[in-house]
Amino acid sequence: MNIIFYILIVLSILIGAYTGKLQDVVNALTEGAELSVKVAFSLIGIMAFWLGIMQIAQKSGIIDGISKLLKPIAKVLFNDIPPDSPAVGDIAMNFTANAFGLSNAATPFGIKAMEELQKENKDKVSASDSMCLFLGMNTAGFQLIPTTVLAVLVGIGYKNPTEIIAPTMLVTCIAFTFAIIFSKIMQRLWKAQETKEVHNDKNS
Amino acid sequence: MIKILNLISLWALPAIILGVLTIAIHKKIPVYEEFITGAKDGFKVAVNIIPYLVAIIVAISMLRASGAIEMTAQLLAPVLEFCHVPADILPLTIVRSLSGSATLGIFSDIAHHLDPNSYAVKLAAIMVGSSETTFYVLSVYFGAVNIKKFRYAMLVGIMADIVGIISAILVCQMMFG
Numbered sequence: 001m002n003i004i005f006y007i008l009i010v011l012s013i014l015i016g017a018y019t020g021k022l023q024d025v026v027n028a029l030t031e032g033a034e035l036s037v038k039v040a041f042s043l044i045g046i047m048a049f050w051l052g053i054m055q056i057a058q059k060s061g062i063i064d065g066i067s068k069l070l071k072p073i074a075k076v077l078f079n080d081i082p083p084d085s086p087a088v089g090d091i092a093m094n095f096t097a098n099a100f101g102l103s104n105a106a107t108p109f110g111i112k113a114m115e116e117l118q119k120e121n122k123d124k125v126s127a128s129d130s131m132c133l134f135l136g137m138n139t140a141g142f143q144l145i146p147t148t149v150l151a152v153l154v155g156i157g158y159k160n161p162t163e164i165i166a167p168t169m170l171v172t173c174i175a176f177t178f179a180i181i182f183s184k185i186m187q188r189l190w191k192a193q194e195t196k197e198v199h200n201d202k203n204s
Numbered sequence: 205m206i207k208i209l210n211l212i213s214l215w216a217l218p219a220i221i222l223g224v225l226t227i228a229i230h231k232k233i234p235v236y237e238e239f240i241t242g243a244k245d246g247f248k249v250a251v252n253i254i255p256y257l258v259a260i261i262v263a264i265s266m267l268r269a270s271g272a273i274e275m276t277a278q279l280l281a282p283v284l285e286f287c288h289v290p291a292d293i294l295p296l297t298i299v300r301s302l303s304g305s306a307t308l309g310i311f312s313d314i315a316h317h318l319d320p321n322s323y324a325v326k327l328a329a330i331m332v333g334s335s336e337t338t339f340y341v342l343s344v345y346f347g348a349v350n351i352k353k354f355r356y357a358m359l360v361g362i363m364a365d366i367v368g369i370i371s372a373i374l375v376c377q378m379m380f381g
Contacts, residue, residue: 008264015267016269032266048246052241061231135357136361152315164326
């Protein structure tokens with residue numbers, strides 16, 4: 001992340017200087033900072049609402065129920081947390097909301113899931129394997145109904161908007177499956193790398 | 205078909221809310237008190253993610269303003285032409301994992317300026333619908349729990365995006381090409 005952040009900023013400034021858009025780059029800095037706060041604050045209300053509903057769902061045993069139902073799948077995928085962790089229920093809620101294109105409900109569910117995963121995490125500033133897998137699955141954007149896209153297509157007078165649903169689903173499934181498999185491979189490779197580093201540190 | 209899908213979209217959230225509240229009342233849970241307890245975290249979470257959002261959104265806004273995306277698009281143009289991908293799609297493939305609002309902006313732009321039933325519009329629609337803004341998801345979710353070392357999460361996200369773009373092109377060619 002440190003290197004990516006550095007490269008993004010340095011590239012922007014160098015390319016901006018090269019294309020003569022340095023002034024725009026500087027303006028973008030101010031606008032970007034402002035936009036971040038706007039995004040965060042626009043989340044407060046809807047986040048509070050869904051976290052409230054999630055609290056009720058938790059207390060009435062719904063989340064635990066979903067977790068139990070998905071235990072066999074969770075055991076295979078998220079193998080560094082206890083299989084009956086409430087995180088599984090939260091993750092399921094997050095995917096359900098995403099699948100129906102309800103992104104403003106999906107975010108609070110996902111954050112709740114991350115909080116539960118964090119409880120099981122040993123190193124609190126470093127992502128656990130379950131977190132990486134969950135985010136990998138999430139960034140693949142599993143979606144059954146691309147609501148925003150459909151709205152735009154209907155708006156421009158596209159003849160048969162529903163015909164894009166099937167190919168979208170197919171593509172999203174491919175990316176989703178790939179994300180899971182790739183996370184699992186990376187989990188192995190990364191662990192091997194990390195143990196090697198620890199070993200080297202001890203030797204030096 | 206579209207009516208049924210719209211109906212599902214419309215009813216998904218109300219159904220969740222109705223279901224949760226009804227089950228809770230049935231189990232004699234003090235729903236109002238519990239709601240307030242949970243909702244209190246809303247502000248905390250939103251404020252927690254601000255530093256993470258600032259880092260990622262500022263960096264990406266700067267990159268977009270610098271003209272780097274147009275430059276990459278020019279460099280990649282021959283490759284995509286070789287794969288029979290319309291040039292209008294190019295900025296979309298690059299911006300997709302970086303910024304959600306920019307993606308929607310470019311997509312609306314493509315949709316409004318090209319023939320509504322053209323191949324480019326179909327491919328753009330599939331690309332936008334089938335993927336998620338990777339950098340936003342990473343910064344919000346990790347920000348909420350103060351994770352600073354992402355380990356391999358970003359690599360998985362970016363690789364999944366690339367696989368998504370390639371399969372979108374292939375699937376679109378198979379179905380509409």
